[in-house]
Amino acid sequence: MPENDLYLALLHYPVMNRKGWEIGSALTTIDLHDIARAAVTFGVKGFYVATPFEDQQKLALKVIGHWTAGAGGLVNPDRKDALGLVRITGSFEEVCASIQEETGKDTVRVATSADRHEHSVPAERIKERMKDGPCVLTFGTAWGLSKDFIDGCDMRLDPITGKGDYNHLSVRSAVSIYLDRICNGL
C-alpha cells in the first residue's frame, strides 16, 4: 500500500470534558474501526491510540487482536488491514518517540480543534510540510484536546466549519474530512 509521510494520534489524555476540565477519557471502540479504515484509505503510515489507563490499553489490544489475529480477520480481511495499522501507546510523548525511531526524524506535531486558534492554518498546508518529514495529526476524544496541549504543538489546523456555527462533528468525521483535505490529489 503506498503511503504518505503522515501519522495519526488519537489522545484520551489530556482532553477536556463538557465543562472544559482536563480529564482522561474512556476508549470508544468504534473510533478504532472508523479511523483505521480512513487511515488506510489515505495512506497513513501509523495510527496511534494513546491512553494512560492500562485497562483501556488492554481493551484496545483485545479489539485489535480479534480483527487481526482472531476470527474477525478471517471473516473480514479488509478490516484486518485497517486495524493492523493501530498502535497502542500510553502517551503522546511515546507517540513522538516511536515516529522518531521509525523515521529517524523529529515529527511535526499538528493539533486539531473544533475551536479556532489565533495561529491555525488550513489543512492543505500539511501537504507541503510532509515533503520535509513526518507529521502527526493529533485528535482529542471527549470534548477535544486541552488548550495547553494545543498551544504546545508545532502547528494547529483551522476547525472544520460548514454553513453555520455548529461545530460538533464526531472525531470520526473530523479525522475523515481532514485526511481527505490533506491527502486528496497526492
Next chain:
Amino acid sequence: MPENDLYLALLHYPVMNRKGWEIGSALTTIDLHDIARAAVTFGVKGFYVATPFEDQQKLALKVIGHWTAGAGGLVNPDRKDALGLVRITGSFEEVCASIQEETGKDTVRVATSADRHEHSVPAERIKERMKDGPCVLTFGTAWGLSKDFIDGCDMRLDPITGKGDYNHLSVRSAVSIYLDRICNGL
C-alpha cells in the same frame, strides 16, 4: 441555521451483503449520531433514515426521542439539534415523496458507492445542481446500495479514493467527506 438545498438518505434496503446479495440491513445507532452531526454542520435540510422493518423504525425513534425529547437533550443540547434533523421512513420512495411535498419540486436522486460507475461524476458537481432544486444524497448501509438501485438514480458520485485501492470507509466517514466536498465554500 442556514441551509443548502440538500437532503441525506441512509438506506437499509435495498443494500448488499458481503456476497453481493440484496438484503435489508439492521440499524447501526451510531450512524444516526455521526451523520446527523455532520448534516447539521453542513446545513443539510433533512436526514432520512429508511428501513422497511417496523422494529428497526421503532428503535430509531426511541434513540431520537431520548436525545430530542428525553434526558439526552437536556445533558447535550448540541446532540438534540443534530438528532432533530432525522426523519424515519419506510422506503426511498417515501423519502422522495416527502421532499417533493416540502419543496414542491422533484428531487435529484444521487447515488453513492465505493465502486466506480461508468457514469459517475465528481461530488463538486452537486454544488451546481442544488441551485436548480433539491438533491438527495443517498447512502447504503452494509456493503452498499444495490446495483439496480444505483442504476435507477439520476446521478452517481465518484467513489472516494485515496492513496491505494482500499475502498472500505465507514458510511459515517463517506458521508462526512462527501458533505465537505459538496458544501465547502458555499
